[in-house]
Amino acid sequence: QPFIEGLFHHFEIECRNNGYRLLYVSLTKDDKVLDILQDASAVSGVVFVSTVARKFVQASLEAKIPVVMISSTYDGVVSINPDNIGGCFDATEQLIHTGSRNVAFISGIVTHHNASTRLIGYKRARYCNGLGYDETMVANGDWGFESGYECMISLLQAHPEINGVVAANDMMACGALRALIDSGRRVPEDVQIFGFDNIEQSRFCVPMLSTVGIDSQFIAELAIGLLENQRNGKKIVGDIVVRTSLICR
Numbered sequence: 001q002p003f004i005e006g007l008f009h010h011f012e013i014e015c016r017n018n019g020y021r022l023l024y025v026s027l028t029k030d031d032k033v034l035d036i037l038q039d040a041s042a043v044s045g046v047v048f049v050s051t052v053a054r055k056f057v058q059a060s061l062e063a064k065i066p067v068v069m070i071s072s073t074y075d076g077v078v079s080i081n082p083d084n085i086g087g088c089f090d091a092t093e094q095l096i097h098t099g100s101r102n103v104a105f106i107s108g109i110v111t112h113h114n115a116s117t118r119l120i121g122y123k124r125a126r127y128c129n130g131l132g133y134d135e136t137m138v139a140n141g142d143w144g145f146e147s148g149y150e151c152m153i154s155l156l157q158a159h160p161e162i163n164g165v166v167a168a169n170d171m172m173a174c175g176a177l178r179a180l181i182d183s184g185r186r187v188p189e190d191v192q193i194f195g196f197d198n199i200e201q202s203r204f205c206v207p208m209l210s211t212v213g214i215d216s217q218f219i220a221e222l223a224i225g226l227l228e229n230q231r232n233g234k235k236i237v238g239d240i241v242v243r244t245s246l247i248c249r
Helices: 002-017 033-037 054-062 084-097 113-128 145-158 170-182 216-231
Strands: 046-049 067-070 078-082 103-107 138-140 164-167 192-194 211-213 238-242 245-247
Touching: 002 046, 002 170, 002 216, 033 054, 046 054, 054 067, 067 216, 078 084, 078 113, 078 216, 084 103, 084 113, 084 164, 084 192, 084 211, 084 245, 103 113, 103 145, 103 170, 113 138, 138 145, 145 164, 145 170, 164 170, 170 192, 216 238
Parallel strands: 046 067, 067 078, 078 238, 103 138, 103 164, 164 192
Antiparallel strands: 211 245
16 A cells, blocks of 8 residues: 555665664464564564554564554554544544535445544544434445445445545545546535545545545654664553644645
8 A cells, every 4th residue: 555655665764774674574374474573583673564463463572572563553562553533533524514514434444443443533523513423324445446436336326415525545535536536426516535644646636635644754753763662671552643634635
């Protein structure tokens, strides 16, 4: 995903600045990386991004390797998460206040922390503005362009009165934007739309995509700093929430 790609880019810079070598690994249930995570002499620290199997985190903790979670949470581990609830609340409320009261939501993979917390923000905004919550106004995607397109088509078939959409990431929002145009809707005249992440591509959609911005450079700097503190003997746990920004285009 473009947002993760940008995050990794900032990690690479921070690691280089701090004298670390960076290894990217995509974890699967039978991945041999588990052996590496049990060897504290080989690993200075681990940053887990998004949902990972419990055994990988536990192996790192048992080996006393410094650990930071991003876009997820785990008991006894410090985590960094964007303000998913506040960001989606602000985006949904922005649409409501600018005339879109039939606002739908396109979620990501429901088991992911970012998807579940962003849905909470959407729900809260509806309740706080006297609209209540209708689960038929929510469709579950997989974070990709195609799923955003398919979710939007499905939502329009069930609710042709939709005049606002919040998507849990920009990729799905771009797919939804294409679906709206293909369905003969004008954006933003007929339907307003918000994404989440502020990926570079969101500026080049036609029309440009309004979105919720995340400071991925700050998250990378913070993660490396937290690993450094742990390596220096400081016990750090708890959840750190990083403020988001509303970008209206």
